[in-house]
Amino acid sequence: MLKVKVNDSQEFDVKQEKDDWSINGEFFDGDVAQLSPHHYHVIWQDRSFNVEVVEHDALTKKTTLKINGKILTTSAKDRFDLLLESMGMSQAVSNKINEIKAPMPGLIQSIAVQEGDTVKKGDTLLVLVAMKMENAIKAPAEATVKSIRTEAGRSVEKNQVLIEFV
Structure with a gap:
């Protein structure tokens, strides 16, 4: 449902x-x-x-x-989501993120953040090109960038960690 x-x-x-x-x-x-x-x-x-x-x-x-x-x-x-919400746990789960992983294999076209940057939910972190389409990977929540584990021009595999957060 x-x-x-x-x-x-x-x-x-x-x-x-x-x-x-x-x-x-x-x-x-x-x-x-x-x-x-x-x-x-x-x-x-x-x-x-x-x-x-x-x-x-x-x-x-x-x-x-x-x-x-x-x-x-x-x-x-x-x-x-509805179960977590009924248990009063929806906010705790949605606000904490540790890392961003590649949703699909592709090529990193550009990176819009640097280590130490604070990002808000919806900010573009990087652009991943897959199957000739540019995919803007956005921050799912507010966080601070701890490390960037890829670079522009590099190929990545699905579920590869791209960015870590504090």
């Missing part, structure tokens, strides 16, 4: 059971077609929607979508 909040106001319960999806307990009977890696066409309740994934942060589960030209931001909580 996911709890999805849209524009920090509307909240939806989204569930998947095998190939079936439901939103707030109602079966989703729409049609979704992926047109390209970030573009989709959705038909739902006799309406057509053009959906573009503008930005997606898998770590924080936040996504910016453009639906028929209108920008929407979403945040999601999975069952583990």
Whole structure:
């Protein structure tokens, strides 16, 4: 189950059971077609929607979508996030980061921070090029850079530690 909040106001319960999806307990009977890696066409309740994934942060589960030209931001909580939240542990887990690892193999194009820098959540740390696409790796929380374990122009493997934090 996911709890999805849209524009920090509307909240939806989204569930998947095998190939079936439901939103707030109602079966989703729409049609979704992926047109390209970030573009989709959705038909739902006799309406057509053009959906573009503008930005997606898998770590924080936040996504910016453009639906028929209108920008929407979403945040999601999975069952583990909801469990931690119910135990009062969500803030403790989300605020402490020790390191940033490469999400995929690629080439480090540039590094935007130096050792000793304090970064805020969302600051770009470095740019990783993979499959001819530039991927800005951003800080998931506020932290101070302890060490940088790679350099521009170097190839990295998936899960390789790139930056360590204090």
